[in-house]
Amino acid sequence: MRLVLVSDTHGRHEELVLPEGDCLIHAGDFSSGWQLEDVAAFLQWFAGQPHRHKLLIAGNHDRCFEALPEQMLQLIPEGVIYLQDSACELEGIRVWGSPWTPRFFDFSFMLSRGEPLAERWRRIPDDVELLITHGPPHGLADQTSTGEHVGCEDLKQRLQQLPQLRLHVCGHIHEGYGIYPDRSGRHTTVNASSCRWADPGLNPPLVLDF
Structure with a gap:
C-alpha cells in the first residue's frame, strides 16, 4: 500500500501537490484555531482527494476538535476516518491514531509529561502496525x-514495546521533517510536517510503501 503523508498544514492544504497513492494520512494541525468554516473547508478538501483511504487525527492547533467534539464528528465526511485514541484496520493493516502532545502553553490535546501521557500511550494496542500521533517521541x-529535543519520553518508551510496529507517522515539530529509521531497526518514524519553521515554504508530502 502506498502511503502519502502530510501534517501541520495550518490552513495551507490547497497549496500542496499530493502524489498518487492508496492512503492519505494527515497527522494533525490542519487548522489554526477556532474557525469552524475553515475546518469544514479542510474536511471537504480532504474527503475530495482521490486516495481510496483517508486517515486524519487532530493536533494541538485543532482546538475545535477538543472543545466541540460532538459537533466536529458530525462534520467528518463520508470516506474520512478520524482517529482519536482509536483504531481501524486498512486492508489487514492495524492502525491507531492519537492527538496528544506534552503540555506547552495553552493549546489543545496536551497533557503533562509522565503518567498523564503514559496512560494515553498504554491504550495503544500491542499488535498495532501503523501508528499516527501528532507529536514525535523524544x-x-x-x-x-534551538537544538532542544522536545518529544515525549513516554511515547518513546511505548514505541519500543510494540513488537509489530512498522511505521510511526507524526508532525508537530516543523523542524523535524523527514524520515527516521528507529535505532533498533524495527520501525521507521516519519515527521510529515508540511509548513516549515524558518521560511514560508512548504515541505513536499512524503511517500512510503507499506
Missing part, C-alpha cells in the same frame, strides 16, 4: 531550531 524527529 530524541527522534523532535529537534527544534
Whole structure:
C-alpha cells in the first residue's frame, strides 16, 4: 500500500501537490484555531482527494476538535476516518491514531509529561502496525531550531514495546521533517510536517510503501 503523508498544514492544504497513492494520512494541525468554516473547508478538501483511504487525527492547533467534539464528528465526511485514541484496520493493516502532545502553553490535546501521557500511550494496542500521533517521541524527529529535543519520553518508551510496529507517522515539530529509521531497526518514524519553521515554504508530502 502506498502511503502519502502530510501534517501541520495550518490552513495551507490547497497549496500542496499530493502524489498518487492508496492512503492519505494527515497527522494533525490542519487548522489554526477556532474557525469552524475553515475546518469544514479542510474536511471537504480532504474527503475530495482521490486516495481510496483517508486517515486524519487532530493536533494541538485543532482546538475545535477538543472543545466541540460532538459537533466536529458530525462534520467528518463520508470516506474520512478520524482517529482519536482509536483504531481501524486498512486492508489487514492495524492502525491507531492519537492527538496528544506534552503540555506547552495553552493549546489543545496536551497533557503533562509522565503518567498523564503514559496512560494515553498504554491504550495503544500491542499488535498495532501503523501508528499516527501528532507529536514525535523524544530524541527522534523532535529537534527544534534551538537544538532542544522536545518529544515525549513516554511515547518513546511505548514505541519500543510494540513488537509489530512498522511505521510511526507524526508532525508537530516543523523542524523535524523527514524520515527516521528507529535505532533498533524495527520501525521507521516519519515527521510529515508540511509548513516549515524558518521560511514560508512548504515541505513536499512524503511517500512510503507499506
